[in-house]
Amino acid sequence: MSGELGYSRARAQLTNVVSMLAYSVACVFAAVAGDRFGRRPMLIAACSGFVLPLPAFWLMGSWLGGALVGTSVPAMLVSVIGTSNVPALVEMFPAKVRASGSAIGYTAACGLDRGPGLVLSRSIGVGRGALACSRSAAPSLPCSSPPPS
Incomplete structure (x- = not known):
C-alpha cells in the first residue's frame, strides 16, 4: 500500500493491523454462526461475498x-471460510481417510488453479519480473527477463 497507493508505512501497517483485528474478532462470530446455521450456508455466503x-x-x-x-x-x-472449512472437512470424511480425502481435493484444486497460472501469465506477457521468472516456481520455463544487475 505504501508503494502503490502512496500511504506512509505507518498508515499501511495500521490498515494491516486493523484488518487482522477485524479477522480475529470475526472468527469468533463466524464460528458461532457456522454452528447455528450450518457450514454449507456460511461457505456459500462467504464465497458469494467475494464479488x-x-x-x-x-x-x-x-x-x-x-x-x-x-x-x-x-x-x-x-x-x-476459515472457521467453516476445517469443520466441514472433518464432517465430510471418516477419521480413517480424513487426511487423504481432504488432501486429494485440496491438491487437485491447487494444481488446477496454480499450475497453468504461470504458463498463462507468461503467454499473455504478464509478469515478466522476478516473481514470474522464479526458478523454484517453474524450473522448466525459460527466464526471458534479464538477470538482475
Whole structure:
C-alpha cells in the first residue's frame, strides 16, 4: 500500500493491523454462526461475498478510512471460510481417510488453479519480473527477463 497507493508505512501497517483485528474478532462470530446455521450456508455466503474485491480496491485507493474498510471486509469474509472449512472437512470424511480425502481435493484444486497460472501469465506477457521468472516456481520455463544487475 505504501508503494502503490502512496500511504506512509505507518498508515499501511495500521490498515494491516486493523484488518487482522477485524479477522480475529470475526472468527469468533463466524464460528458461532457456522454452528447455528450450518457450514454449507456460511461457505456459500462467504464465497458469494467475494464479488466485493473491486469496490474494496476502489476504497483502498480513496482515503485511509476506505483503506481500513477495503482491507477489513475481505478479511472478515476469509474468517468465515476459515472457521467453516476445517469443520466441514472433518464432517465430510471418516477419521480413517480424513487426511487423504481432504488432501486429494485440496491438491487437485491447487494444481488446477496454480499450475497453468504461470504458463498463462507468461503467454499473455504478464509478469515478466522476478516473481514470474522464479526458478523454484517453474524450473522448466525459460527466464526471458534479464538477470538482475
